[in-house]
Amino acid sequence: MTTQSARQAPAVLPGPNDPCWCGSGSKYKKCHRGADAVEARKKGSDIHRRGIRPGTISPPRSVPAHIPRPDYAETGRPARSPELSEVKSPDVIARMRRACRAAAQVLELTGAAVRPGITTDELDGLAHEAYIKLGGYPSTLNYHGYPKSLCTSVNEVICHGIPDSRALEEGDIVNLDITIFLEGVHGDCSATYFVGKVDPDSERLVKVTRECLELGIAAVKPGRPINDIGLAIEGHATKHGMSVVRAYCGHGIGERFHSPLQIPHYFEPDAKMIMRPGMTFTIEPMINLGHWQHRSWDDGWTAVTADGSRSAQFEHTILVTEQGAEILTLP
Ligand code: MF3
Ligand code: CO
Ligand code: CO
Secondary structure, eight states: HHHHHHHGGOSOOOOSSSSSTTTTBBGGTTTHHHHHHHHHHHTOOOOOOOSSOOOOOOOOOOOOSOOOTTTTTTTSSSOOOOOOBBOHHHHHHHHHHHHHHHHHHHHHHHHTTTTTTOHHHHHHHHHHHHHHHHTTTETTTGGGOOOOSSSSEETTEEOOOOOOOOOOOOOEEEEEEEEEETTEEEEEEEEEEOOSOOOHHHHHHHHHHHHHHHHHHTTOOOSBBBOOOOOOOOHHHHHHHHEOSOOEEEBBSSSSSSSSSEEEEOOTOOOOOOOOOTEEEEEEEESSSOOOEEEEOOTSSSSEETTOOOEEEOOOEEEEOOSEEEEOOOO
């Protein structure tokens, strides 16, 4: 029998209102928070300060006037365009092939710069220049007011992390999410990178998450419902004791960054829309080592796991074909 006092506080602590790690069922702030803080002080560390904290966000980077911009670039609000079909014309598909290839190239270039000591703001600078060199606009820039040219989501950040002054540290994992607006359409992809050597759980998390994306893509078949995708992803994640984030989904994409079409990464009985050749959408599972629940920082963007566990993500934009799926975001 284990007594409560014999149990160790985990490396990543719960939020004040989350259930205590000891299993008492009480809120953490009413249970072990005080004792953990005393222990931490004794050891000369403050374990309450573990985890990613907001850094300083640099001023917005500018895009040269000759680069064509999406409708929201100035106002921050996408125009209420008439409902466009989720099945794209051959012309839109041809443009999307080029935009998606460019997005994958920006991701490859930015990902190659990941190393201990580089700040996420420096990665933003590299990505920003790369989009412009390819003649594209960084789709996230001023999208609903988002201030930067990519999202950088470190460790327990699930998605929409804002590049800032924080330097990456050995052992971190970081997702880079790149979206380009080129030839009037968007291409969207992301990948999670290791910063130096990471712990075995993080290695496992990133491997399983990559497999979740592959299995989701393999589930794309014309004539089948959208929820086949989440069924495949959720099965694989839960088999490995991991969880699927529910608050953020894949999405239709093309002339709009996010169309109304939603792609849940868990099994959603109501997601019964039938996949048709010519549809383009993203699959972008976010998988957590712990529970699926999230919290948002008060910057209005950064989503973190509620339990502080690490989260990984991979994303491709795909085209539904007569046979299955074609991945568009390949370099
Ligand atoms: N690229 C993200 C996605 O996969 C969206 C980022 S929107 C932002 O859908 F505003 F947060 F940048
Ligand atoms: Co994305
Ligand atoms: Co996306």
